[in-house]
Amino acid sequence: MLPLQPRTLDARFSCVGFDCGDPGLNAALEKRIPAAIQEGRVRLIGLNAGDSRLIACIALRAAQLEVDSIDRSNVIPHLTHRIVPTMHIELLAVHKDWHGRNLGTQLLDIATDTARQVSEQIGLRFITLDATPTSIAFYEKHFFQAATFQPGRESGLLLGADDTTSMLLDLMA
Template structure:
């Protein structure tokens, strides 16, 4: 395995011009299609913002962020029906860079971004609809996400998960 020099990673917000000139393959057609085709309309319609992770100028990963709200079934200090969240819509690592902890580095960056954003906007959670695969759920669990309603998720394509920004 190649050792990654994390100081060379750069995260930028993508626009349509940048997205029209990149190549990317994470090994999952749905995620590739989202970045290379669907992301344009998401940006244009203000549905999400797309961020690229570059390594020496090469796109090694991407993620999308949008506003969300989630219903938490556990008791919190303030009982609201829904709580403000930032949703990770998509997150993928280029197939040549998988297994190098880039996904976890991106999660750490997103957490820091959300904590900084909280000084201006109320955000309690980060949410994601993870693929219902053991490897994917395990990745998010290792990054401190919990399943919402685990008993209802067995036969679903995606599993709603969340991370509480008020817990360490």
């Protein structure tokens, strides 16, 4: 399969027919992400099929972590600043018919590249996300680790689901 070209989507993007297999994420994409884009709170990057249907997307937003809330002994023993800028992955979803074709990885790589570029300007240190139970192994494969803090919840943007696991990727590791 040829690599698909990522595009930044505006609030009028269409997710008609999109189904990643997780109803909570489908609903967030349809109902909450357009408003968040409109308000300038998230950037949505999408991959479209040849007929322009959305087949995968990732929503990113600027966030921060309060270091005291992290398990410092396991995750970041040498961090000195209390408030650390982060990039939060609000949503990552691939249409279920396209699972296993590296699209999730492609979008995660875009997020990581973006975060590294930003980190040169503002000292951004982590990428954070709230992983659903079935996606934890996917993120572990990409070097994210579970951590005892709760990034993203305050925004009320996405799931707010109790069964998600907070994870982070340390860009300096």
